[in-house]
Amino acid sequence: MAMTMTQKILAAHAGLSEVKAGQLIEAKLDMVLANDVTAPVAINEFEKSGADKIFSTTQISLVMDHFTPNKDIKAAEHCKKVREFAGKYSIKNYFDVGDMGVEHALLPEKGLVGPGDCIIGADSHTCTYGALGAFSTGVGSTDMAAGMATGTAWFKVPSAIKVTLTGKKAKWISGKDVVLHLIGIIGVDGALYRSLEFTGDGLADLTMDDRLCIANMAIEAGAKNGIFPVDETTLAYVTDRFEREIKVYEADTDAEYDEEIVIDMSTLRPTVAFPHLPENTRTIDECGEVKIDQVVIGSCTNGRIEDLRVAADIMKGKTVAPGIRCLVIPATQKIYLEAMKEGLLEIFINSGAAVSTPTCGPCLGGHMGILAKGERAVATTNRNFVGRMGHPESEVYLASPAVAAASALTGVITDPENV
């Protein structure tokens, strides 16, 4: 039977020659991930169950990123618990202040995830690694605990929506605009339970950073996973980086899809998701005059080097508008260092922006940039739910780094073309 790319990866990890949508399978895992918020819960479950060994010392990643550098005593206690667990079981990929980054930027960068992998993470944006041609999805604490103990998880095989991307993006259009546009079309439950499989000649115009951003937000359409085919861009990224064998899976040409969505990227305009759902999208031309108080450039969606380059390009030699707080948060230490060497950090600081060490921080309303009642932020993050970045009556507008940087300079949501 013809299979989608996701189905092929699942079949291979379940030891089956084929699987079909709806089938329940047990699959071997290549990587199991948790962060400082979810790992403590999973560790409790793990210990309660009486487990006393882990399936691999190299295929579990624990990343202290949400509330670190520790924002309060509770955060410090959580990290301590995870640090001790990692030490006890000799878990190699434990990342703490000094070498950590935002998990979904860090794991691809370190070569811990790659093409053909089957990955679970106790974090909903684990779907990011689909950009590399992996099957990757978010799970709960019980799944995570069992995954650490056995290196397996059960899955219901998903059906898929085919997303065909064509054309070339105009200047200032990025992966963020593509994925916001897609979510605007299908809605926050448009891909519920299913895979989003990306294809089309437009892929040639998407860098790895664009793809990581698009796959990252698959969950914002309710998808179980989002996945890209492995091409030259992928191979260039993973070669000399990915530590396991590269396995390339392709969807069968006659694979069945529930539906197909075609997006001509050459027609896209900078896109902004208005409060309080990622599906409330408007093009920059439909935004009207939205006054803002804060800009956040960072997160697992858009805290990568290309994002910082675009923002710096727009902010170079200019200053952040009076009364606006602009925060730039490189997603990993490596990106931080690269941005420093390229002079980007200097551009940000000279323009009046604050630059922070890597952290999730304001993305989930944790720390480092919380909004007061009635305040508005333009953020390059992925969720604009009620209260996501602070007070329940604050607002988050999701946009690309280009729109965020342009808006920082004017204090209103702004087309990068106009600064």
Added chain:
Amino acid sequence: MKAQGTVHKYGSNVDTDVIIPARYLNTAVHSELAAHCMEDIDADFIKKVKDGDIMVADKNFGCGSSREHAPIAIKASGISCVIAASFARIFYRNAINIGLPILECEEAASDIKNGDELSVDFDSGLITNITTGKSYQAEPFPPFIQNIIAKGGLLNSLKDRM
């Protein structure tokens, strides 16, 4: 594994906030969660439900937040099985992982009425309405999922492998 009991019937999109309201999430004690199960849409549920009873609902059962407390509350209330036209993704996972038997069957979900007496055979997926005599075939779970449910949850089922 088999179950038999009286039906408590609900509609579509029963969300996890209705199954166990967020105001009760400050406890992890199963019996305390059960005491508030369904109270916002069926205040008498916890008084009516008897051990072994069966919950039947329409589409998208368990949508909303990912709280594992929702299937825990249902299981702890005495419900032996939930039958629905469809389940929300994370509820579906969580139910199996904590050992609450669930079956998807659109026809059964639309036919079966509140108060009917049902018997359910998990090995075969056969649902029999004892009140009307009609039977329905749901897709049975493969043995490894049945094993998770029979052992009372994912972590228990894996004990021999840990």
